[in-house]
Amino acid sequence: MSKMVFFSIPAHGHTNPTIPVVTELINRGHHVWYYSFLEFQEKIEAAGATFIACDEFLPKVSQKELDRKVGKDFAALIEMVADTTIALDEKVCKELRQIQPDCIVSDSVCFWGELFAKKLGIPYICSTTTFAFNQHTAKLMKRSIVEIWKMIVGMPRINKKIRLLRGHGYEVENFVSIVQNDNETDTIVYTSKAFQPMADTFSERYAFVGPSIRQLPPPQNDKKDRKVVYISLGTVLNKNRDFYQNCIKAFAQKDYDVVMSVGEKTKISSLGNIPEGFTVKNSVDQISVLQTADVFITHSGMNSVSESLYFGVPMVLFPQHSEQRMVADRVAVLGAGVKLKGNKSQYLVTSVAEVLSNQTYKQGAQKLSETLRNAGGGVEAANVILTKIGEKS
Numbered sequence: 001m002s003k004m005v006f007f008s009i010p011a012h013g014h015t016n017p018t019i020p021v022v023t024e025l026i027n028r029g030h031h032v033w034y035y036s037f038l039e040f041q042e043k044i045e046a047a048g049a050t051f052i053a054c055d056e057f058l059p060k061v062s063q064k065e066l067d068r069k070v071g072k073d074f075a076a077l078i079e080m081v082a083d084t085t086i087a088l089d090e091k092v093c094k095e096l097r098q099i100q101p102d103c104i105v106s107d108s109v110c111f112w113g114e115l116f117a118k119k120l121g122i123p124y125i126c127s128t129t130t131f132a133f134n135q136h137t138a139k140l141m142k143r144s145i146v147e148i149w150k151m152i153v154g155m156p157r158i159n160k161k162i163r164l165l166r167g168h169g170y171e172v173e174n175f176v177s178i179v180q181n182d183n184e185t186d187t188i189v190y191t192s193k194a195f196q197p198m199a200d201t202f203s204e205r206y207a208f209v210g211p212s213i214r215q216l217p218p219p220q221n222d223k224k225d226r227k228v229v230y231i232s233l234g235t236v237l238n239k240n241r242d243f244y245q246n247c248i249k250a251f252a253q254k255d256y257d258v259v260m261s262v263g264e265k266t267k268i269s270s271l272g273n274i275p276e277g278f279t280v281k282n283s284v285d286q287i288s289v290l291q292t293a294d295v296f297i298t299h300s301g302m303n304s305v306s307e308s309l310y311f312g313v314p315m316v317l318f319p320q321h322s323e324q325r326m327v328a329d330r331v332a333v334l335g336a337g338v339k340l341k342g343n344k345s346q347y348l349v350t351s352v353a354e355v356l357s358n359q360t361y362k363q364g365a366q367k368l369s370e371t372l373r374n375a376g377g378g379v380e381a382a383n384v385i386l387t388k389i390g391e392k393s
Contacts, residue, residue: 002389003031003099006049006127007106007113010037010058012235013303014107014129015044017190017212020378022047025385033099035092035113052095057087082161085112086168092116102389105188108133115170125388126187127381130302130323131330132208134183136201186388188381191306192371197330207384210375211306219291224257226277227356230293232261232286233318234301239265243318243343247297248275250345251352259289287311295355297340297348300328309336312369314361316340316351335364 004025008015015036022032026048034049037058044051059080096104096116103123106113108130117124131137165172183203193199193208231247233240244262251258252275261284262268274280286304290296290311298304300319305327308315315337317328331337338354338361341347355361376383 001029001031002102002386004033004385004389005096005099005101005104005122006032006034006036007104007110007116008034008036008040008127009107009110010039010055011109013301014109015040016214016303017129017306017378018105018107018127019043019047020212020214021381021385022049024378024382028382028386030386033101035088054084054088057084057091059083059087078158079161081111082165085115085165085170088112088116089168093120096120096122103385105385108187115165115172119170123389124185125385126185128187128189131191131196131326132187132189132202132206134201136198186384188384190381191302192368192375194371195306195309195330195334195368197326207380208375209380209384210372210377211303211310212378212381213307213310214287216287216291219288224292226255226257227294228289228292229256229258229295229297229352230260230289230313231258231297232284232304233263233299233320234304235263235283236301239263241266241270244271244280246343246345247348248272248278250348251275251278254349256352259284259293261286295352297352300324300331302327305331306372309365309368310372312362312366314355314365316348316355318343334368335360336368337361337365 006018006022008018022034022044025032032049033052034044035052035054036044037055038053041051041053093116097120101122103125104113104117105125105127106117108126108128114124114126116122162172183205185205187206189196189206189208190211191208192210196208199208229251233243244260244266247258247260248271256277258278260278260280262271262280262282264282266282268274268280268282271280287307290307290313293313295316296304296308296313297316297318298308300317301324305315315331317331317337317339319325319328319339328339332339338351340351
């Protein structure tokens with residue numbers, strides 16, 4: 001049986017899709033070690049993998065700084081990658097030499113996984129929970145002037161960290177070689193070719209396997225008297241009291257059942273009076289909610305959008321940064337949702353009414369759902385990994 005090592009970042013949207021893949025590999029008798037973070041230990045071990053914590057090696061960043069930089073400060077990302085790689089270097093390289101894995105499967109944003117693989121000559125497979133990116137699709141990223149300026153002024157910091165990586169034995173040509181995949185890299189992409197922008201520009205080494213969705217039994221009662229509106233801004237940049245209060249104002253007098261997930265950092269008591277028909281929680285089981293939702297107001301994170309489309313739920317899109325804007329644009333172009341013009345209550349009311357009253361959005365979501373469900377998911381991702389290392393799937 002084969003040995004695989006997984007790497008990911010401390011983010012639900014990047015970790016969750018890999019869990020069914022790990023479960024599938026374990027069920028087939030293979031061995032998996034997973035370098036991750038304590039927040040995910042329980043679910044990784046439940047999948048059958050050996051969990052290895054990386055928390056103490058991650059640079060300490062305050063929540064305020066995280067909110068300010070996520071998806072917006074490219075230089076900060078490169079600095080974090082370099083610092084984490086160097087901090088983990090001695091421990092991980094020693095352990096990998098002992099494990100002698102047949103391959104490393106690393107998240108596309110967990111750049112240190114790829115750096116370890118190349119340094120030690122271990123076959124590498126990229127795991128992409130966002131859209132796949134190359135020189136063509138990168139042009140679709142509509143970065144703001146502020147984001148572009150931050151990248152320009154941050155170049156001296158980036159170059160300093162690249163020199164530091166080289167000094168520790170990592171062959172890094174430039175920052176592009178760290179962040180951009182190429183057509184020669186074996187890559188698993190958790191979406192379908194139909195949803196992936198410019199899918200024809202990627203080589204046959206890219207496997208579009210669709211989202212890896214945890215399966216739940218269907219809801220017991222499918223009969224609903226009222227439409228269900230689900231609202232969530234994800235698990236990272238979700239502290240937005242004004243937005244949640246505008247949602248309450250928008251739908252307080254509407255004939256909807258509203259489920260609103262406000263994140264662990266938001267005090268529900270700070271939102272004021274919760275109207276009848278609203279269920280407001282710090283977190284919900286999103287897959288369970290989406291099985292009964294009629295419309296999803298979302299931050300347009302790839303994981304949330306994929307889950308929504310998988311269940312054929314059209315969306316109202318409220319992206320927070322350039323990567324999410326790209327996802328939102330794709331959903332809108334394919335007719336599975338509408339983008340919010342602003343977060344005021346009147347925009348929320350009109351956008352939700354448009355999606356619920358115009359069946360073309362539901363049809364668009366269902367059309368994409370079919371492509372995602374037929375792509376293979378976690379089972380196909382496991383097949384791809386085993387094929388890449390010469391195992392019979």
